Amino acid sequence: MTRPIVSISLCEEYEIQQVRKAVAEAMEHLGGMGNFVKPGDKVLLKVNLLFPSKPDEVVTSHPTVVKALIELIEKAGGKVIVGDSPGLAFTKSRLEKTYQKCQMDKAIEGTGAELNWNVESARVSNPDGKLLKSLEVIQIIEQVDKVITVPKLKTHTFTTFTGGTKILYGVIPGLTKAAYHAKLPDPKDFSDMLLDIQVYVKPTLTFMDGVIGMEGKGPSGGEAKKAGAFIASTDPVALDIVACNMIKLDPKTVPTISNAVERKMTTGKVEDIEIRGTSLENFSDLKFKLAMKKDMPIPRFILNFIGNRFTKKPVPDKNKCIGCGICATACPKHCIQIADKLAKINYKECIRCYCCHELCPERAIELK
Numbered sequence: 001m002t003r004p005i006v007s008i009s010l011c012e013e014y015e016i017q018q019v020r021k022a023v024a025e026a027m028e029h030l031g032g033m034g035n036f037v038k039p040g041d042k043v044l045l046k047v048n049l050l051f052p053s054k055p056d057e058v059v060t061s062h063p064t065v066v067k068a069l070i071e072l073i074e075k076a077g078g079k080v081i082v083g084d085s086p087g088l089a090f091t092k093s094r095l096e097k098t099y100q101k102c103q104m105d106k107a108i109e110g111t112g113a114e115l116n117w118n119v120e121s122a123r124v125s126n127p128d129g130k131l132l133k134s135l136e137v138i139q140i141i142e143q144v145d146k147v148i149t150v151p152k153l154k155t156h157t158f159t160t161f162t163g164g165t166k167i168l169y170g171v172i173p174g175l176t177k178a179a180y181h182a183k184l185p186d187p188k189d190f191s192d193m194l195l196d197i198q199v200y201v202k203p204t205l206t207f208m209d210g211v212i213g214m215e216g217k218g219p220s221g222g223e224a225k226k227a228g229a230f231i232a233s234t235d236p237v238a239l240d241i242v243a244c245n246m247i248k249l250d251p252k253t254v255p256t257i258s259n260a261v262e263r264k265m266t267t268g269k270v271e272d273i274e275i276r277g278t279s280l281e282n283f284s285d286l287k288f289k290l291a292m293k294k295d296m297p298i299p300r301f302i303l304n305f306i307g308n309r310f311t312k313k314p315v316p317d318k319n320k321c322i323g324c325g326i327c328a329t330a331c332p333k334h335c336i337q338i339a340d341k342l343a344k345i346n347y348k349e350c351i352r353c354y355c356c357h358e359l360c361p362e363r364a365i366e367l368k
């Protein structure tokens with residue numbers, strides 16, 4: 001196995017000049033953007049746009065980081081399309097609202113980049129996948145030469161951590177995501193499916209924004225946490241291993257990483273990764289709180305036996321819920337009803353995927 005390379009650069013805040021410098025520095029440690037993008041390449045900058053959210057809410061890709069990456073890709077001769085499939089329906093009106101609130105329109109200002117408005121999907125074959133031998137993806141993926149992803153450094157209620165592998169779930173169109181959740185309710189199987197998507201997409205580069213990430217109940221209900229760094233690699237799993245070490249999260253407890261070890265995509269050890277630029281020692285005092293206490297993954301046979309009895313329940317807060325119904329639309333088991341402007345959950349059907357918690361714009365779903 002060749003030793004993967006991961007680059008780290010420091011960046012204190014989202015001030016555009018600082019961001020430009022640190023993004024360029026992270027890329028220089030990998031040989032420069034020209035190593036990955038050739039003149040004429042059509043590049044999808046696959047950002048993280050979970051739902052319409054302002055940049056200071058730290059849920060979505062920051063516009064200054066997106067702008068700095070666009071500038072570097074264009075300098076290398078690439079043509080950039082910025083896109084993602086946010087939660088809920090994959091429609092032009094949903095994209096419009098999401099791009100505006102996440103300030104992706106500002107990110108492309110003054111550049112030659114475009115936002116993706118293609119809301120078609122395509123069925124593609126994935127012969128090297130383990131669980132998914134074919135999958136439905138957003139069509140734009142099929143129309144570009146390269147995919148560069150821009151995950152944020154965040155912990156996650158369902159998959160423990162969201163990073164280079166998890167961001168690729170955004171290539172599954174809108175509500176089809178709920179169908180995959182329903183089919184694969186176990187985080188281990190779900191993470192194998194995420195690795196299958198990675199096997200299909202083969203991102204050219206993963207560029208993680210850890211300037212300000214999210215700890216606790218991520219990817220949307222946690223608290224902002226500064227790491228002050230960018231992390232970049234051609235290997236999303238290696239990048240995730242380095243990021244986990246940076247925030248003191250044991251990579252073995254992250255199912256995308258432990259599954260990747262089983263699938264011989266990585267050894268899972270940070271010692272087997274070449275880190276360039278800033279060393280991990282710089283982050284010795286940094287620690288992210290987890291969404292839920294989890295020292296080791298619970299073996300599947302035990303989970304099958306105990307069912308949902310010891311997993312946290314999503315509980316709507318009647319003081320915060322406005323009855324918008326977004327959670328009911330997103331729920332893969334259709335077990336949320338809205339009555340008297342309040343979400344009500346049928347726990348007999350609930351599979352604890354936490355999509356409702358993830359997508360609630362009011363942060364009205366607690367995990368208890």
Ligand code: SF4
Nearest residue numbers: 321322324325327360
């Ligand atoms: S819990 Fe959140 S998403 Fe669900 S209805 Fe209430 S406010 Fe809307």
Ligand code: SF4
Nearest residue numbers: 331350351353354356
């Ligand atoms: S109620 Fe929430 S956690 Fe339960 S299945 Fe529906 S979306 Fe998932």
